[in-house]
Amino acid sequence: MILPGPRVLATITPSGNTVVEAVTQAMLRAQPDVLPIFSRIAVHGAVDRFPDRYDLDGMLGAAELLSHAKPDVIVWNGSKGGIIGLDHDRDLVARITAATGVPATTSALVLEARLKARGPTRLGLITPYADAYQARLLDAFAGRGWVVSAESHLGLTDNLSYAAMPLERLRAQCEAVAPHCDVLLGWCTNCPVAALGPEVAGRPLWDATALGVEGGLALIPPPSAAG
Template identity: 70%
Template sequence: MLLNGPKVLGTITPSGNTVVEAVTQASLRDVPGVLPIFARIPVHGTSDPFPDSYDLEGMLRAAELLSHAKPGVILWNGSKGGAIGLEHDRDLARRITAATGIPATTSCLALEAALAAHGPVRIGLVTPYNDAYQAKLIAAFAARGWNVTAEDHLGLSDNLSYAATPREVIAAQAARVAPHCDVLLGWCTNYPVPLIGEECAGKPVWDATLLGLRAALKMIDA
């Protein structure tokens, strides 16, 4: 058990999320010297009191509490920025750093960097979301020039139901989308996409939670 280490990774996650901590801890099991710590903000059930923005007061309070442990980076490991726009994520990261002095990033900023590094790709979007939110997400991606050529969503609204989705259901979604894209993107940090592995039908599988985690690790040179 790692009780302390030279590098601390601070993560903010929604209160109804049961995937981020599990994926982060499992991913860091064989990464020596990195201690993950977590703070939560109120996001649960089917409603969001901030549908087109962030609860900045809650976010900054969570960041402040994480800062007490002197992490090398603070990560918002949430996927909401994909639907509401990256300007919110950039603003959030700036505010966290201004308030704490600690570098910050988000899962959506990590996705932007990954897409920029790989050049134009056809995205196969796999999510648990309902019709309205999936349409909002695809429209926001299109506005950024991100090309979603195939998608599959389950029609769910409660974020606890996202995390409870069986591996075989996600694998079936990926299999339906894979022939029509270059990259499979599982875009929800409370969706256990890592269960299906990092490749499906010869296509790489990108996951919102892992994208954010890897970006944060890079920022602390881990």
């Protein structure tokens, strides 16, 4: 289908990710005038070649390719900023915009804004990660004042295994921590938590992938103001 003059939401996603594109497309079904396009950077398997920073050459290369389609926004739909620090995300979006002229955001920056808008919030953190990575993530959240009152992680390391988690296993994680938190947070963009819906066990469910899409949409001009 060819859309006449669509608004364009461009997304950078890890190469081993099989969730971001599906979630983005599903969320945009109700907005047929917004066209999703995607580019990938090399992140796969169990080893991150850049554990404490972004591969800026890869990121900016992906952003440049997306810019050829004249998108309205470029989103890094990845959860890594949650662990390496939001200054990396702020630097990344500044570099993307400087290089392409396109507004940009990330899943982690959208989470930060959501928490600021909501006020004090006890998070129930749901991830597929192994013990060491989860501990590092918890430390990073605490370091910026984000309160995690309960958590559940699955002990996995390979990002394809994250995407293969059955929804009932993810629902069980949510149900286990829901009584102890205000908001459930699924924090891995290659884990299909968004498929559980906006609420589980009486708690709002925020998902890293969905947050990235919502943040991108918020930066796209309304139809009357577009192009």
